[in-house]
Amino acid sequence: EVQLVQSGAEVKKPGESLKISCKGSGYSFTSYWIGWVRQMPGKGLEWMGIIYPGDSDTRYSPSFQGQVTISADKSISTAYLQWSSLKASDTAMYYCARRGDQHFDYWGQGTLVTVSS
């Protein structure tokens, strides 16, 4: 069974750094791209970026380029999304999802990030 399990909810202060994770299982982790999707409170889905764990090839949405860093450790089948300096506007639910051709076929359960002073 394909599963993507994300790390737990985080509460941070503005300016702090953060790295959240997404662990894949039940399939060949290095053979599928993993994307990250943001959902701000009460809003829709926004694609942030995507990584191919096999060779760490990474693409970013122009809206998120330079704002976040996506990485992966294929030895532990885990992808990451990180911020170096959080802002209040980063408060959102973040989902990882496996790419199935031009869509996302499996999704993680989401990680809620709250940034507040």
Next chain:
Amino acid sequence: SYELTQPLSVSVALGQTARITCGGNNIGSKNVHWYQQKPGQAPVLVIYRDSNRPSGIPERFSGSNSGNTATLTISRAQAGDEADYYCQVWDSSTPWVFGGGTKLTVL
């Protein structure tokens, strides 16, 4: 960048057919995918490549795509179908584009 337009809300009577549209410039030339998101849950893929259902998705869910409009059709709507629905396409300018989402209410 490519844009997708969805109605904010759609209502359907219990047991009737709901249709949720997704508009985009010549969207008929692209593959459209649909996700269902229930409150407090992650999105779930319900239709891919215009009209294909993943394993486990009821036959009541179907899709079509032509011209400037793609449509998700939910037949014999049930209370459990109440959710937000998002369309998505892959575009060379911004690879994964989502529509703004449609809230389906089953009356």
